[in-house]
Amino acid sequence: MQWLNWKVSGSVSRSREFNAGHEAVPLIVVEPPDDDLEAGDIASPKTLPHANSSFSDTSQSELSALFTTLVRILSYVWIALRPRIFSGHQDRQLGPTDWLSGVRGVASLFVMFSHIRVNLFGDVGHGWSSEHPRFLELPIIRLAYSGGAMVTLFFIVSGYALSYRTLSLMRETTPDHFKIFKSLASSVFRRAIRLYIPVFVLAFIQLWTLYFRLQAPPPSEPRASTVLSLLGWWIEAVANALNPFDRNLPAAFNAPLAKIEMVWWTIPTEYRGSLVVFVVLLVLSQTRNLVRSLALVTYLLWTTYIGQWEVFLFIAGIVCCDLHLSSQSRASEAALTLGDESPAATPSRKWWKGVVSVCLSSLALVPILYILGAPEGWMVPDDWPGYGDAPFYYTLRIWTPQSWKGNTVAGDFWRCLAAVAFILLVDNTSFLRRLFEFPLSQYLADISFSLYLLHPITLKCIGNRMFSYIDRWVDAVGNYWLKQFLRVVLVSILFGPILFWVSELGATYLDQMSVKFAKWAEGKFRSGRETAIALPDTDNATTNQSRWVNTSENVEVVRVRDAQDIGDAAGHHLPSPSSDVGINRLQ
Known part of the structure; x- marks a missing residue:
């Protein structure tokens, strides 16, 4: 063991902090020389660590920990807010109704185009006229910014999608x-929560943008002048929107929720139509397939006669879904009957049949899109000159049934029929269906609801200011078409990514969270007691067979009871449960 030698340094300094008789003598430590080492290998004197050295190390460690925490926080923020393009590609399995979501996504994009069009091409948007021909006003071309036609498609898609699972259960061999x-x-309970939570949150935010005058140009709204009037407006909008018995059409734009944001006039109509779908399915839940189909068609004809266009569209969605499941069932039965000789197993389908199918479908698509792209006159008289003079449009307006006159643009009779025909055509044409199953269409499907809800407030708070700067930049361009082209390119590059990023955040933190919250709330709402529902088996004439299902644990227990009484293990007779009691506690 070697002992360290301590010696006094050559320089001695007087410390100001000590008394005059004391000296501050710095010490140095010297390792003793080893006999086995050469003189050059002997360690040089080392000064003891100064007190400030430990303080410096502590500060560096604290700074390092602070930096690590900051990096971790920033990484969490980046993961939470990053655009989907930086999240990596995720493979997804397409379901049988994903093409419907694709239709909804493209329709939401076109609704957004219809509102941006006012800023970019304010002089464009009327019907095509021979006096002032414009390319963007051609019948089928103008469909890309026809918001009314897209709303018509929304309601049919909702009726189709909401009824798909229930109709599939009804068509099982033993329902x-x-x-x-x-x-x-479950659908009735969750529908309002899933539909309204994003709307009410955004309505609350949008009212505060009015209060702080963040919109450009800032609208003059007296109800946004004080906090109390602002909150009262929001409460009124919530209470009015949740009332499914207030049709509020065709004056839906005067509803309190629509006064906050006019685009949201469709949400109460969507909620009311959804409840109509659930009630109709409940009424038809125990009917045979043929009876159910006839009843749906009859109801559809009745809504056509009375001109209640929104109910017509939702019922039309149920009819389209029922036709799809019926044709699917027939195809399955044919495949089972033919066995190995089925068309899917043999190359009997020639390539030219596919070409003919594509050609016929395309020919049928042209008149459908022509009618869907009819000029839209929101709150204008029937003789509005903006309808233009394109062929057939004036004739269609004349031949509109009397009960359908006075409807809003989305409730135009011929537009509603064309929308139903479009859904039926896409549903039965594979190449059209694939167009709405492409990744771009499915991306729009994922953000469709948030894109529809968020694009107005994003446009008012960010887009309008950005458009004013873009107009200043391109005003120096003399050529009209070049100027318009530059405006479209700059808006797409600058405003487009912001809008889609905001829509992605809305889809993640409003749309998806509302779905999860609705499911959680339903579980809490139904978990109070263990209950069971007794469903009598009408097919058994000799016994009263009841199916008891524990709804809290999802466990099925089937018991067979005698029609008169029930015996216990000892042979004693016990009174049978009353047939009037549908819900009993499981012991």
Whole structure:
């Protein structure tokens, strides 16, 4: 063991902090020389660490920890807010109704175009006229910014998608009626939560943008002048929107929610139509397939006669779904009957049949898109000159049924029929269906609801200011078409990414969260007691067979009871449960 030698340094300094008789003597430590080492290998004197050295190390460690925490926080923020393009590609399995979501996504994009069009091409938007021909006003071309036609498609798609699961359960070989009732009850409970939470949150935010005058140009709204009037406006909008019995059409733009944001006039109509779908499915839940189809068609004809266009569209969506499932069922039965000789197993389908199918579908698509792209006159008289003079449009307006006159643009009779024909055509044409199953269409499907809700406030708070700067930049360009081209390019590059990024955030933190919250709330709402529903088996004439289902644990227990009484293990007779009691506690 070697002992360190301590010696006094050559320089001695007087410390100001000590008394005059004391000296501050710095010490140095010297390692003793080893006999086995040469003189050059002997360690040089080392000064003891100064007190400030430990303080410096502590400061560096604290700074390092602070930097690590900051980096971690920034990484969390980046993961939470990053655009989807930086999230990596995720493979997805397409379901049978994903093409419907693609239709909804493209329709939401076109609705957004219809509102941006006012800023970019304010002089464009009327019907095509021979006096002032414009390319963007051609019938099918103008469909890209026809918001009314897209709303018509929204309601049909909703009727189709909301009824798909229930109709599929009804068409099973042995329908499980309890599962059908449970599905409908769950849909009714969750629909308002899932639909309105994003709307009410955004309405609250948009009212504050009015209060702080963040919109450009700032609208003059007296109800946004004080906080109390602002909150009262929001409460009134919430209460009015949740009332499914107030049709509020065709004056839906005067509803309190629509006064906050005019685009949201469709949300209460969507909610009311959804409840109509669930009630109709509940009424038809225990009918045979043929009876159910006839009843749906009859109801559709009745809504056509009375001209209640929004109910017509939702019922039309149910009819389209029922036709799809019926044709699917027939195809499955044919495949089972033919066995190995089925058309899917043999190359009997020639390539030219596919070409003919594509050509016929394309020919049928042209008149449908022509009618869908009819001029839209929101709140204008029938003799509005903006309708233009394109062929057939004036004739269609004359031949509109009397009960359909006075409807809003989305409720135009011929536009509604064309929208139904479009959904039926896409549903039965594989190459059209694939157009709405492409990744771009599915991306728009994922953000469709938030894009529809968020694009107005994003346009008012950010877009209008950006457009004013863009107009200053391109005003120096003399050529009209070059100027318009530059405006479109600059808006697409500068405003487009912001809008889609905001829509992605809305889809993640408003749309998806509302779906999860609705599911959580339903679970809490139904978890109070263990209950069971007794469903009598009408097919058994000798016994009263009831299916008891524990709804809290999802466990099925089937018991067979005698029609008169029930015996216990000892042979004693116990009174049978009353047939009037539908819900009993499981012991």
